[in-house]
Amino acid sequence: MKKLINNPQDVVRESLEGLALAHPDLVRVSFNPVYVVRRDAPVRGKVGVVSGGGSGHEPMHGGYVGRGMLDAAVPGAVFTSPTPDQIEAATRDADGGAGVLHIIKNYTGDILNFEMAAELCQMQGIDTEAVVINDDVAVENSLYTAGRRGVGATVLAEKICGAAAERGMPLKELAALCRRVNENSRSMGMALTSCTVPAAGKPTFTLGDDEMEMGIGIHGEPGRERMPVEGAREIVARMTEAILADLRLPSGHSAIAVVNGLGGTPLLELYLLYRELQRLLEARGVVIARRLVGNYITSLEMAGCSITLLHADEEALDLWDDPVVTPGLRWGA
Amino acid sequence: MKKLINNPQDVVRESLEGLALAHPDLVRVSFNPVYVVRRDAPVRGKVGVVSGGGSGHEPMHGGYVGRGMLDAAVPGAVFTSPTPDQIEAATRDADGGAGVLHIIKNYTGDILNFEMAAELCQMQGIDTEAVVINDDVAVENSLYTAGRRGVGATVLAEKICGAAAERGMPLKELAALCRRVNENSRSMGMALTSCTVPAAGKPTFTLGDDEMEMGIGIHGEPGRERMPVEGAREIVARMTEAILADLRLPSGHSAIAVVNGLGGTPLLELYLLYRELQRLLEARGVVIARRLVGNYITSLEMAGCSITLLHADEEALDLWDDPVVTPGLRWGA
Amino acid sequence: MAVDRASVIAWLNELARVYSANCGLLTELDSAIGDADHGASMERGFLAVQADIPKLPEAIGPLFKAVAATLIRTVGGASGPLYGTFFLRAGAVCPDKPALDAHDVLALFRAGVEGIVARGKASPGDKTMVDALTPALAAMNPEAGVAAMLEAAAEAAAAGMKATIPLVARKGRASYLGPRSVGHQDPGATSAWMLIRAAADQWRAA
């Protein structure tokens, strides 16, 4: 394992120290317990928006803390959900008196830890609502699994709900909005190479020189199918078809699209993938009204990509355009 | 070679098509000859700022086109300087009547092609000034070499000169400012893995499981020394010492720092490196007044990093803070 | 003989040792059908518990609750809340006496395992830690005494753990794999077996 780190055990803490040093104008970082919070939190009267999960997906979530997006982010160890005490402390710090929305990716660990945290918050009279993001079509959503995983839609939900909270939307409405964003979003990912968890010291899996993993998870969980590598056009088509098989996105309607790198994919390739995606959707009459192209929800150094589509109404587009001032996403200010 | 592309020969064009499709509000892309230009170019009365070079370093340069930074960028084939006709056409399109600044990285090919382009421009009565960026301390600046390479300082020069041009600075002054930025900047890079040029189809070099290349170039040119991998702290110290041996940056003074990923390094690691850098500079009494942490000048999918330091005066900091609205760098608007 | 505070501490120390020693193994199992963190998570949690030993309460019930709090605070992931709940529920049913007899031990294991099932909602056969814990519990006969009871439990846990290999996962991260989860031993079932094995080893004399 070659990584630009000191000790595997210190990676998350030292990286968060770097985040705090680099963006003192945007965020504060608490270390005991660990969480990232908006410089000016809590914002009086505003609903707090909090998310969290294992580390290794940067800029998600710590890079999305700031005006117009998250009030706090709770990072766990690499690929390990954070613990209830962290979530509780972050929630307390993010609560401006109007309650706090928890945006949770659908993994057993995330759900259990956020659940326990919510119980702790309730005991202190903090109103919380939990919304579980489960947009990954790579995984069957059946009674016999833990359900679909939460991936790229999390970024969209954090941006859109962050904007709505900033405008003053109350907690219950915000949770409903978040659920709508989730219901109207689907994602699919693929990998060319594995990631290496620092503490594990070796790649989570290995792929042959001509193999790819279709439907990979953002924690290096194996995907739907291991198959021969294909060209960008075929890969984008495969992922987009899987998404559209599960998401109503009729001709003439608008989408917000994320073409996301998993950490080891050059931007040169991501823009090329975006070209393929837009051409494909245009052929179906779908307009990509807004988009992100870059590394937004990663899996350490994994080479690969994911596509997320949100069937967007006017409200979503309008909230999308609101100012956002975070280390990882910034416009309008 | 596994890459998210269609044909190796089409990579640059298809990626630029993606850039154009993704950012129609910011840039236009010409394909014959190939260059990227600000949506609203030429800006009447403003000096045009144009840069260019081989592709494979995204977001540089095409991602830096927009208000407050470049008027045009000229991408060549992967790692291959663009040709004079491209540069000339881009310069013409960027000329608002006040002349055009060429920001050139110090590579033989870039110099020769920009020289020939400048001759063509002169024949058409377009005033150009050329500034050559040569900030890479990995390479000895002796009479017996092509001189130091141009790397990270290019991003700083493009941002700062872009802001000054926006404020109305005339061409000669702008060129002088660009030279000052270059003279006050130094960089150093290192690699953990090689990049793979799409047309070459295999890695440019190979490193052992416990080797790193110190002083790597952004085209995968071998560096100063191949050596055993070290921890982040030692690596940052090694690079920073090399920079400070060549750059006067006295205690009490301010710097703009770039902690840059080469394309395959997770943001988690880059923030960790930033922590090491700030601690090291703090110990020397140097204040990092502004910084970038992320992928700003890359080398395809190479894992590794570079550090750039600019000894910044008030003018540089002030121009740094001006609004910038490009696909790759955005604030203040 | 019975399980006194010193035996409990010996068990916790042994768990810290076992999870450290098997960190690589658990991570390897988790790499195949999960996300390669189970080893580091278990090690981190039980090293934290070990570090807490000097500060642990005297009475065994509160002691287990303190262990639970430490696990919940340091492990994270799916296994943090699950093992945390195990010790929380075990602590809650622990009688207030200096040493536990076989009936007490059975009661606290039962409460712990039921807690895990209540939290995680996994059934036997879902390819989780429950597949080691449920047969272990079923194999516990307090009439045989602590040592024999736990030895039987550890053997049943081992069998349950191995029986996860042919299963299709239906809970947790491995469930995303569907049929591709077949042929791999569940990491959580493995750490659960180690939990019981360590008790059996440490409480042989009890």
Added chain:
Amino acid sequence: MAVDRASVIAWLNELARVYSANCGLLTELDSAIGDADHGASMERGFLAVQADIPKLPEAIGPLFKAVAATLIRTVGGASGPLYGTFFLRAGAVCPDKPALDAHDVLALFRAGVEGIVARGKASPGDKTMVDALTPALAAMNPEAGVAAMLEAAAEAAAAGMKATIPLVARKGRASYLGPRSVGHQDPGATSAWMLIRAAADQWRAA
């Protein structure tokens, strides 16, 4: 016999073939001490020249200038302007006649090589294409006739190319390597040798 337009076209076709066939080799050489693009660049340039053949001017001088323009427009990097300048200068000194004799051929190679030196400012021994081109030029004796003159030139170019192996690079990208450039053959010297070798092969009958 002399070099007529058909011979020139045959040379250009052969260059397109040679650079395509040796794209991998040139890139491999450039990987060792450069940036792994020399093969693709030369192939791209001379395939573009080949595609232009139907539209090339009749007279050899203007024809070479058109080739120069195509190379300058399609190659890029260091070699684009350098080889472009070669053909530009060669075209400029080309006499306006349907076929070139040995003196004409020498004159145009001299002008071309001088153009490369003027553009790139490399001296012999700097480990560049100049190390193949300068000895080639020195070996050209027009009294021997075109075929023998170019055969000698190609052999001298080959020797010059091989002689770059022990050199420390002082120009171009390889110069960044300092002493680490020793032991590698210069990619540009190799493509320059191919340029002359192809002329010698195609103009044997001239």
